[in-house]
Structure formats: C-alpha cells, structure tokens
Amino acid sequence: MNNPFPFSAIVGQEEMKQAMIFTSIDPSIGGVLVFGDRGTGKSTAVRALAGLLPPISVVKSCPVNSAQFEDCPDWANITDSAMIEAPTPVVDLPLGASEDRVKGALDIEKALTRGEKAFQPGLLAKANRGYLYIDEVNLLEDHIVDLLLDVAQSGENVIEREGLSIRHAARFVLVGSGNPEEGELRPQLLDRFGLSVDVASPTDINERVEVIKRRDAYENNHSSFMLRWQAEDAALRDRIITARKALRDLKTPDTALHTVAELCQKLGSDGLRGELTLLKAARAYAAFRNDTVLGTSHIRSTAALALRHRLRRDPLDEAGSGARVGRIVNELLGA
The missing domain is CATH 3.40.50.300 (P-loop containing nucleotide triphosphate hydrolases)
Known part of the structure; x- marks a missing residue:
C-alpha cells in the first residue's frame, strides 16, 4: 500500500x-x-x-x-x-x-x-x-x-x-x-x-465506528477504497487551486483589518504575528469559500486556529486557550 x-x-x-x-x-x-x-x-x-x-x-x-x-x-x-x-x-x-x-x-x-x-x-x-x-x-x-x-x-x-x-x-x-x-x-x-x-478522540460512537470501517477498508480492500475517494480528493484539490488564484483578487476592507487588530489586542497576544497570521488564515478561508470580500465570518472561523497558542497563560482559567479566544470573539463580534 x-x-x-x-x-x-x-x-x-x-x-x-x-x-x-x-x-x-x-x-x-x-x-x-x-x-x-x-x-x-x-x-x-x-x-x-x-x-x-x-x-x-x-x-x-x-x-x-x-x-x-x-x-x-x-x-x-x-x-x-x-x-x-x-x-x-x-x-x-x-x-x-x-x-x-x-x-x-x-x-x-x-x-x-x-x-x-x-x-x-x-x-x-x-x-x-x-x-x-x-x-x-x-x-x-x-x-x-x-x-x-x-x-x-x-x-x-x-x-x-x-x-x-x-x-x-x-x-x-x-x-x-x-x-x-x-x-x-x-x-x-x-x-x-x-x-x-x-x-481529541471522537466521543460519538457512530463516528468511532466509521473510523474503524474506513481504516479496515483501506487495509483490506485497498484498490476499491482508493477509487471510492479519488473523486473527492480531486475535487478538493481543484478547490485549493481555485482558491490560490482567488486569493490575489480578494478584497480586504479596512473594517476587517480593524477587527483583526482589536481582537488580538483584547486577547493580549504578543507582537503583531498574531494579526498577520489571522489575516492570512481568514483570507485563505474566504478564498476557499469562493467569497470575494473578507468579512467578519471568516475572521470568526479562523481566530482560534491563529491565536490560541499565542495567548499568555492564565492559571485561573481552566477552560483552555481556545475557549478564551471564543469568549473574546463573541464579546467583540456578537454571539
């Protein structure tokens, strides 16, 4: 294989x-x-x-x-x-x-x-x-x-x-x-x-069963399994290629830049790498969705990805950095 x-x-x-x-x-x-x-x-x-x-x-x-x-x-x-x-x-x-x-x-x-x-x-x-x-x-x-x-x-x-x-x-x-x-x-x-x-490991029993089924099919019915998923991988590859081209023409309004900067400031992330990374991730998400203008929904969807590992530790907060990012996003952008 x-x-x-x-x-x-x-x-x-x-x-x-x-x-x-x-x-x-x-x-x-x-x-x-x-x-x-x-x-x-x-x-x-x-x-x-x-x-x-x-x-x-x-x-x-x-x-x-x-x-x-x-x-x-x-x-x-x-x-x-x-x-x-x-x-x-x-x-x-x-x-x-x-x-x-x-x-x-x-x-x-x-x-x-x-x-x-x-x-x-x-x-x-x-x-x-x-x-x-x-x-x-x-x-x-x-x-x-x-x-x-x-x-x-x-x-x-x-x-x-x-x-x-x-x-x-x-x-x-x-x-x-x-x-x-x-x-x-x-x-x-x-x-x-x-x-x-x-x-984390999936907690839903049906999801765990599906993981087992697909892995078993990959190992024991390899050719037919690969053929089954070939078209979906090809479609995803085409979306990536299209998104790369769309990225060049994606519009980024000043309001989006302001949102990115304010979000990082409220979270207390060090330096400006957080802003730049969040902006790039949100733009990639927008291009992947074939949207033409960067908006709040793109920033909301990528904030935790770009910022959770840039936060200072809070020993009194047991919820985790991802949850902290989510709270600030909801405060700033609405629930």
Whole structure:
C-alpha cells in the first residue's frame, strides 16, 4: 500500500483538516501545530496531505525543487533547464536525525572515490517549496530546534564546514504533531507555527465506528477504497487551486483589518504575528469559500486556529486557550 490514506476519507477532525488546507492555499501562513492524544489521526492527516496537494513545476534535476532554472544553486551544477511537474514534497524529519542529515553535509562517497568536495543535500533541501513534518515535535533536540528557527526566519539554509560554503533556498510549511503529556514546546518554536489545532478522540460512537470501517477498508480492500475517494480528493484539490488564484483578487476592507487588530489586542497576544497570521488564515478561508470580500465570518472561523497558542497563560482559567479566544470573539463580534 504505497498510496497514503485519502485526505477526504478522514472522519471528523475538521479543524485540523481546515488548517492544513489553509496552508496549502497560502503557505506564508507559517505552518500547523497539531497537539492531541495518540491515535487521533495526526500523522494520517499529514501523509494524506501529500496525496492531496497539487503538483508543483520544478527544474528537472534540481535538488532543491527550484521553480526556474535561474534559481538552481551553483553547487548543484544543473545544466538542463527542462521543467517537470512533481508532487509537492512532504518530508519527514525524524526525532533522532543529525544536524548533517537535516542541513546537508560533505558527500563522503565522492570525497573518497574522486577526491571531490561535493555537497550532499539534506532534508531541508528536499522540503523546499513543500512541507516538513515533525512527529513528537515537543521532543525535538534543542540544537535542531535552533537550526529550524534560523532557517524559518531567513528562508535559506547555510552550511559552512569541512571547507564547504553552501547555501540554498529552504522555504517550507512546518507541520508538527505531539502529545502534550510528553512535554511542552519551546516558546520560540511555538511562535513559528502559524496555526494551532487541538485534537481529541471522537466521543460519538457512530463516528468511532466509521473510523474503524474506513481504516479496515483501506487495509483490506485497498484498490476499491482508493477509487471510492479519488473523486473527492480531486475535487478538493481543484478547490485549493481555485482558491490560490482567488486569493490575489480578494478584497480586504479596512473594517476587517480593524477587527483583526482589536481582537488580538483584547486577547493580549504578543507582537503583531498574531494579526498577520489571522489575516492570512481568514483570507485563505474566504478564498476557499469562493467569497470575494473578507468579512467578519471568516475572521470568526479562523481566530482560534491563529491565536490560541499565542495567548499568555492564565492559571485561573481552566477552560483552555481556545475557549478564551471564543469568549473574546463573541464579546467583540456578537454571539
């Protein structure tokens, strides 16, 4: 079974699916953090996303998925400018990965056999223009976290070691998943995720039964199951492509900007990243719905996604950050 589970076949978890769709419409939103219990479909959703995303146009032999020949790094020695359609990359970053594996390093085989100093691209090169996925992101080693923060800030991977001086584009959507019982995320990395989602096991018995049925069909009647959901995934892919185009012409009135700013101010979110992310997420939602003007309903629907992980902790509030966002939204925009 090489095909990932179909995205459209995932039962429930609507907020998680929405967040991933929004980042596929506008990758500058900045990534998705999914926290919740084990076995709630976090990894399944990311794998399914790989099969859903529209292909990208890349230079055929470029190791960093460049969109045009002029963007190919010099060290890659690309001579063929032919373009091809390739799947949007979705790359796993294992917890135990070394810095060399992530950033890239000297190609030992070429160094030993040919005496050449050549660069072996790492995971960041493969993830350029795609997604970088980290399961159990809260257990990631600090030096890898620091590395990712640097690259996320600059959009460029720089390697200076063993006589090599290499740089290449490294712009990707970071997707992290984890179990909150296993530790918290460093605030610096938490802030780098545009959207945050809390997932839980379904409580409705019929929904749980449906999950079992679909997983069983995926494993035991794979071909017919994939065929059953192929059309829905294709329709969703077409909506994403349409929304990307609609985003360019979406009107954003000043009243919407005022609402976004006032909401973030009332919630006490630090800095202006919350406003910018909420604006982008709301615009992506509006484009996905094929609306032409950003309105209050779009902001309301995306506020918790963009802001729940940016709030200061309130030890006296047991309702959770998502509920706090909901209360302020209702106060400001009406119930």
